[in-house]
Amino acid sequence: MEKELLLMLPGPVPIPERVRLAMARQAINHRSPEFGAVYADCVRVMKTAFGTANDLFIISGSGTAGMEAAVANIGRDKEIACIVNGKFGERLYKISQRYGKAHEVKSEWGTPVNLEALKAQLEAGAQVVTLVHNETSAGIKNPAEEIGKLCRKHDALFIMDGITSIAGDVVESDKWGVDIAITGSQKCFAAPAGLAMVSVSNRAWERLCKNPPYYLDLAAYRKSAGNKPMETPYTPAVPLFLAMREACLMIEEEGLPARIARHQKMSNAVQSAAKAWGLHLFPKIDKLHAFSSTVTAIEYPVGVKDDEMRGAIKKMGIVIAGGQDHLKGKIFRIGSMGAVSAPEILATLAAVQHALKKCGYTPKGDGVEAAAGVLG
């Protein structure tokens, strides 16, 4: 068998061997003290990564299930202001349309959040606000703290999708006034895809809506988590919990601040390479916004074709992401999430640099050397 491709995507990300091997063991009973201890280990570490003392649950499902759990449990029949400056903001808007009166607070993908439009929605009575903290479709980090303050000022509930920031970037859910924060397993946690995590504030519990989907009913998760041993309401994806526990223990061992600094350093290296090549980062940021430190979105130079370039990179055993929807062909994206370290970044940048040349673009300078300077 050929070696596995190196996935440098904004998720799923390569999974450390320790984490993968945790799944190879025999099934354990999900209504046993042993499983309860696995669940509790995960929650302990996750609370640190979320920056929260709130309740926190693990749902067997993808990040999208977590997004829907948030909206369905506190957004039904409510006025929901949905901040959209990328694909996942759009997804929260689509989900919100199924439950409440959703209002799109829109700006172009990869451009700053329209805070004036958000204020207008809040003044007009928005009861819930949704935000994607780190918008991977565009490589932009949105000002969650600022938006949290506005929500508090207008007494609105604040849902924050932290799927690609939590455990890889600084997140302070409680300090920022986040009522429901969401993340997924296959991003900065570097665990396998298939688990969604949600934290729930007291304010959110007080305003819980009736009749959420049965599978995503947060009150049922709270009830089962209170059992001894700690449980999930329905059969959980046991191997994914075993893997996630191992991933969480690795986060504890590395230390969260060191992990966040590593993510920052890896993305700095990618940004330096782009700059050396003479390419532009895609997001248009201001002082409230920042370039993502978990994925870097870079504009294609004129004439370089997406399929050709990513095809050439894949021939070298590496997979990077293109643009989604209307950004297809316009940008490429390099993930720096999870367990990613210098060797993967250097190999990826070397492959990108070669592919750029092959596809007809002459880099202004040596991006690989620039990145090595950051990493070394």
Next chain:
Amino acid sequence: MEKELLLMLPGPVPIPERVRLAMARQAINHRSPEFGAVYADCVRVMKTAFGTANDLFIISGSGTAGMEAAVANIGRDKEIACIVNGKFGERLYKISQRYGKAHEVKSEWGTPVNLEALKAQLEAGAQVVTLVHNETSAGIKNPAEEIGKLCRKHDALFIMDGITSIAGDVVESDKWGVDIAITGSQKCFAAPAGLAMVSVSNRAWERLCKNPPYYLDLAAYRKSAGNKPMETPYTPAVPLFLAMREACLMIEEEGLPARIARHQKMSNAVQSAAKAWGLHLFPKIDKLHAFSSTVTAIEYPVGVKDDEMRGAIKKMGIVIAGGQDHLKGKIFRIGSMGAVSAPEILATLAAVQHALKKCGYTPKGDGVEAAAGVLG
């Protein structure tokens, strides 16, 4: 580390090594031809086990997510007749209450379905019927074919939970007129928990309801499954798909008829042991109903305490199930699902026999010998 406990539960069941090791490999991109081929392999084998030529999808979530997908996509605002003669029938009733006008067609747990009450509901205009084919909480197999005929006669849609029958017992979804059949990964497929499968008939597609939960929107699954490569709408639990593919290949290798015969033989052995001990099987069956061939529910003899007996069995490294809800302390249940074969059954029955004696009951005869006679 101690050896893992032998789980003789009605799910989760022991997972063959081949299936577990399939999860240990590195993550693969879920939007790649390789993943598409994994998904397609699973669907091919599953269609055989479901007895269907209909569309079939895999949802990353537990069996309950599959149950909700069925009800939410064809039951919203409809008159739903929910057949309840055990815990999982009750769950479908609870889910149905969140979406439509649910009517309980009730009989005592473990007793035959009340067909007269069902006919009355259908005559009164029920548009959807829900049934649990094999009710593990009580060890009874319900007459799906008969109920399918009634649904067709009254032009009602038929949802069948086959979570603990599909891939372990004869299921003919198309022949029986099932519109949505559901199963889970951790039962007769002997794969890890965390995937739900649903098949959808043309009749169901024609009567699809608006506004299902976003994560469980079957139209989105259909659209993504039609992509090349075949995809899921949201990030799937990749390792569980890899494991499921391996489990499906094992089903093809064994052959479905041989697999079904093995389940029947294993449960026959357990039933013979119960009879030899002088104990009663819990279900009260008639000619339309049958004892489950994937789990055997046995009444405790007077004086034998559930905790004591199952505790004594656990000391021998084996876990069997007690009763759920009001049956707690009244019955014990032995699973014979998935990869279970003679050694596990013999060990379990030997442990039960010993525990019965230890807990103050004198078996009438040698149940282990009786079972060996069936298995040998």
